[in-house]
Amino acid sequence: MKKETLTAIIFGIFLGGVVAFFIINKTKEIELNKNKVIAPKNNLNNNKNIPDNTQAQPLEITSPQDGLIVSQNSTSIAGKVEKDTLLVIQSPIKDMTFLTIKSDFKISFPLALGENVIKIVAYPKNKTFRPQEKDLKIYYIDSEL
Amino acid sequence: MKKTLLISLLVTLLLSYLAISTYGQTEIASESATPTTASSVEDSDIKTLKEKVANKVSEIRQKNNKAISGFVLSNKSSIIKLKTYENEEFEVELDDTLTKYFKITGIQKKEIKADDIEKDDYIIVTGVLVDKRITANSVFVDEGFLVEVGKVAEIDKENYSIKIVTTAKDNFTLDIEDSTKQSMLNIKTNEAEAAGFSKIKEGDTIHFVVKQLAINKNNSYSAVKILIIPQEYFLK
Numbered sequence: 001m002k003k004e005t006l007t008a009i010i011f012g013i014f015l016g017g018v019v020a021f022f023i024i025n026k027t028k029e030i031e032l033n034k035n036k037v038i039a040p041k042n043n044l045n046n047n048k049n050i051p052d053n054t055q056a057q058p059l060e061i062t063s064p065q066d067g068l069i070v071s072q073n074s075t076s077i078a079g080k081v082e083k084d085t086l087l088v089i090q091s092p093i094k095d096m097t098f099l100t101i102k103s104d105f106k107i108s109f110p111l112a113l114g115e116n117v118i119k120i121v122a123y124p125k126n127k128t129f130r131p132q133e134k135d136l137k138i139y140y141i142d143s144e145l
Numbered sequence: 146m147k148k149t150l151l152i153s154l155l156v157t158l159l160l161s162y163l164a165i166s167t168y169g170q171t172e173i174a175s176e177s178a179t180p181t182t183a184s185s186v187e188d189s190d191i192k193t194l195k196e197k198v199a200n201k202v203s204e205i206r207q208k209n210n211k212a213i214s215g216f217v218l219s220n221k222s223s224i225i226k227l228k229t230y231e232n233e234e235f236e237v238e239l240d241d242t243l244t245k246y247f248k249i250t251g252i253q254k255k256e257i258k259a260d261d262i263e264k265d266d267y268i269i270v271t272g273v274l275v276d277k278r279i280t281a282n283s284v285f286v287d288e289g290f291l292v293e294v295g296k297v298a299e300i301d302k303e304n305y306s307i308k309i310v311t312t313a314k315d316n317f318t319l320d321i322e323d324s325t326k327q328s329m330l331n332i333k334t335n336e337a338e339a340a341g342f343s344k345i346k347e348g349d350t351i352h353f354v355v356k357q358l359a360i361n362k363n364n365s366y367s368a369v370k371i372l373i374i375p376q377e378y379f380l381k
Contacts, residue, residue: 069212069271086335088372090352092290095328095372099335114249114287115214115269121294121352127379131350133294133312139212141271141283142254 057082057103059122059132069139070111077120077136078106086123091116111140210282211274214289216359217266220259225284227268230291230357236278237270248286262286265359289357290369293317297349305342309351318365319353326370332378340373350374 061079064070077089083103089096093112109118118136215229225237239259246262247254262268267289272282295311309317321327321342329340345351351373355366 067211069210086378088294088330088352088374090292090294090354090372092292092354092369095337095352095370097330097335097337097372113252113254114285115212115289117290117292119292119294119352123374123378127381131294131312135292137212137214139269139271141212141285 056124056126056129059085059120059134061120061134061136064136064138066136067139069141071141072111073113073140074108074110075138076106077109077118078104079120079134080104081122081132082124084125088121088123089118090121091118111138113140113142115139209273209275210271211279212269212271213274213279214267214269214287216289216357217262217264217268219264220262223259225262225268225270225281227270230289234277235270237268237272237284238278238280239284240281244281245283246286247283249288254285257286259284267357267359291355291357291366292352293355294350294352297345297347297351300345300347302342307345307351309353316364317353317355318363319351319355319368319371320366321371322367325368327373328371329373329375330378332375332381337372344375345373346376348376350376 057080059079059081061077063078064075068075080103081087081100083100085100087096087098087100087105089107089109091109091112093116094110096107096109098107116136116138118138120134120136122132124131213227213229213235215227215233215235218226218228218234220226223239223241225239226234227237228234244259246257246259248257248261262284266286269285269287270279270281270283272280293309293311293315295309295315295317297307298310298316299308301307305321307319307321309319311317327340327342327344328337329344330336331338351371353371354369356369358366
């Protein structure tokens with residue numbers, strides 16, 4: 001085999017290798033982007049109030065969503081919190097205080113016509129933990145509108 | 146030399162073809178995951194896709210139908226500018242024929258006109274929100290409230306006022322009026338009971354509701370209601 005032929009083959013293999021390397025890398029990148037899991041924004045917000053002890057169940061409101069528009073004069077507030085936590089739920093028209101007996105809670109809460117600003121505060125049984133707060137704005141708008 | 150060039154070109158092309166065909170196979174494999182042989186299956190797929198698109202459109206519409214609230218900065222030429230409590234400014238686009246206007250008083254609402262909405266009114270707007278602009282379906286003139294919690298830092302017994310520092314380190318001065326509904330947590334029963342101003346101590350935690358004001362430089366409010374969590378609760 002001539003020297004030039006050998007050079008040409010090596011050169012060809014090298015170029016082909018570069019192209020193959022580039023394509024394989026690009027494929028991997030595309031695959032990675034397809035499978036990437038992006039954490040929902042809510043989860044990021046929930047982390048704000050995690051107590052010092054990360055093992056404790058942080059206050060989490062599963063429903064209703066903040067900013068919800070409803071056509072009834074009451075809503076069901078449900079969520080999760082550490083057992084035996086004192087929950088204080090306050091709005092301009094109603095105050096509620098109760099001790100949670102389970103880690104899940106669900107209560108019916110009255111709404112005034114228009115905007116309802118509701119603050120939910122959890123005082124953990126272990127008093128050394130910081131209280132946790134959540135705010136909700138629920139809009140009760142008549143269905144006839 | 147020409148021969149060399151030709152050979153290198155051929156080898157390059159061959160290797161590139163091999164690499165590209167490998168890449169193509171990966172893509173085709175994922176694309177061909179759904180069986181699309183019979184036309185009935187295709188019809189069914191198209192129907193499902195249409196339903197999904199329709200549901201998504203409905204979901205987006207529902208998602209975009211939002212409510213915002215704040216104080217009116219101006220009301221001119223079918224545009225209301227409002228500022229929220231968080232100091233965000235929005236433009237409210239009014240439609241002469243579609244937008245409805247109401248004033249909420251207690252549990253009742255009364256229809257009003259766009260011109261009745263004045264600067265410093267607290268309004269709730271519902272409609273489709275895009276960025277900082279909302280196309281209004283309805284506008285409600287209402288009262289805005291703040292619901293906060295904090296610790297009592299100072300008590301002025303002569304003027305019946307208390308200074309509070311919230312968990313966000315905001316300072317509030319609350320005037321306790323005759324009309325202020327006052328209650329305190331019974332630490333034995335965990336229920337709220339009626340209480341008076343004399344029961345408040347420095348270091349107590351207070352949940353409070355105040356009416357929002359368009360202009361308030363000192364964060365001084367007349368309290369609508371307060372709920373005291375005595376410090377003894379935290380020593381239990």
